[in-house]
Amino acid sequence: MASLSVNWITEKHIDFEYKRYVLLGYLKEVSDNFTGSRLYPSLSELITHYRNVVAIRDNKKNLFNSFPERLTGTDASGTQLNYEKILQDDHLMQEIESIISYAVPLFEQYLKEGKTVYDFIESRLHIFPVGIMPLNADEGYLMLKFGPGQETLVYSFHLTIFENPDEKYRGIATNFVGVWEKSVSNTFENIKLDLIRQFRHMPNPATYVIESELDIPLEETLLPIARRSLVKYVASQLPN
Structure with a gap:
């Protein structure tokens, strides 16, 4: 799978046409992954790249500081090394x-495409509890059934x-246990x-249980969305 370096803007050749070629590829x-319903890790990487580019756009100081330095000498006492930023060319700044400016709307376009696929798949998930639920x-266990089988x-x-002063974040860890065959006699309750x-x-x-009639990739799509959907479902059942 093709990847885009976190520092793709500032590494190698800083040339608009070259970076355009890299980005479009x-x-x-x-x-192609989204068309094939393969959302991850592409979607999460895309979000990261978009946030990074917007942050650079909004804070050019960070962009300047991200460039490497070269040693130019020492101070008069010979104890302090002097460096200068390699980026000193106004033309390079204009290229960046x-x-x-070219990348931001493209990232937004493809994020919208990915979100459309995500929302469609999420809307086709049916979540429900099995048996008596504990207080905690x-x-x-999460039972995942999808496709025709x-x-x-x-x-x-x-x-x-996870908590910070402003809000709480919920995370989920999952481990594969095994495969069970559901049937008329072997219900979810029996499992x-x-x-x-x-x-x-x-x-x-x-x-x-999370069920879906969709036959989609498990690791790249269904499991990540199911995990997030379960977190939201459990949170929605908690008392306010």
């Missing part, structure tokens, strides 16, 4: 500004909360009971 592969729903992928999950028998450290785990 990267974005073409991103678009042109690159940024931060740990348990009856295979149900089971993951253990653990929710965490949960089987999990409890096999893994006794969670006698009454919070258990959720």
